Amino acid sequence: MPHAVDYPRLRELLDSGAQLVEVLPEQEYEEEHLPGAINIPLKTLDAASTAQLDKRRAVVVYCWDGL
Amino acid sequence: MSPRAACRLAELGFEEVYDYAPGKVDWLARGLPTEAPQRERRAGDVARDDVATCTADERIGDVRARVESSPYGFALVLSAEGCLLGRLRKRALDGEEDRTAQEAMEPGPSTVRAHEPLEALLERLRDRDLTSAVVTDPEGRLIGIVRRGP
Numbered sequence: 001m002p003h004a005v006d007y008p009r010l011r012e013l014l015d016s017g018a019q020l021v022e023v024l025p026e027q028e029y030e031e032e033h034l035p036g037a038i039n040i041p042l043k044t045l046d047a048a049s050t051a052q053l054d055k056r057r058a059v060v061v062y063c064w065d066g067l
Numbered sequence: 068m069s070p071r072a073a074c075r076l077a078e079l080g081f082e083e084v085y086d087y088a089p090g091k092v093d094w095l096a097r098g099l100p101t102e103a104p105q106r107e108r109r110a111g112d113v114a115r116d117d118v119a120t121c122t123a124d125e126r127i128g129d130v131r132a133r134v135e136s137s138p139y140g141f142a143l144v145l146s147a148e149g150c151l152l153g154r155l156r157k158r159a160l161d162g163e164e165d166r167t168a169q170e171a172m173e174p175g176p177s178t179v180r181a182h183e184p185l186e187a188l189l190e191r192l193r194d195r196d197l198t199s200a201v202v203t204d205p206e207g208r209l210i211g212i213v214r215r216g217p
Contacts, residue, residue: 002073
């Protein structure tokens with residue numbers, strides 16, 4: 001079950017090497033994104049597009065405001 | 068979008084999935100760095116941390132000298148965690164020395180977020196004949212002051 005986290009916990013996860021994924025459309029990602037984030041837009045999120053991620057490591061996803 | 072993405076990843080077999088629910092806007096509002104090839108300047112880019120501050124229980128008499136040596140004519144009252152509680156303007160600072168900051172302050176001053184576009188903010192300050200804006204993060208903690216030029 002995924003866990004919702006706020007900024008302090010996000011910081012801990014990132015400092016521990018979590019993978020960071022922005023799920024907004026590509027254009028929004030290209031305009032500006034969090035440091036170190038890769039882009040997998042929600043509409044394209046599947047087994048193929050997530051193959052680059054390590055399933056054994058923590059993954060944090062984010063969009064504009066969680067809605 | 069991110070809650071659905073998190074669920075999708077869990078369905079795909081990812082063992083440890085988190086959703087940074089407050090999202091990019093929360094990160095921006097904290098004035099944190101981003102990767103952006105081109106972007107407009109924001110309040111957080113120019114916010115200065117040279118405003119006089121004090122705690123709620125400090126005496127006005129002790130705060131007055133601090134304000135006199137700062138670029139601003141006011142002090143900001145902060146909690147122990149740095150959360151903005153109020154502002155002490157000149158009238159309050161000229162009052163009885165032994166009053167506490169909490170007794171004399173104006174509670175809940177208006178603030179802006181770090182990701183607010185700078186030019187629009189400066190224009191708003193000009194329109195309202197204001198010289199500065201207070202920038203805080205989503206938890207209400209002081210980031211700094213944006214000063215309007217002449």
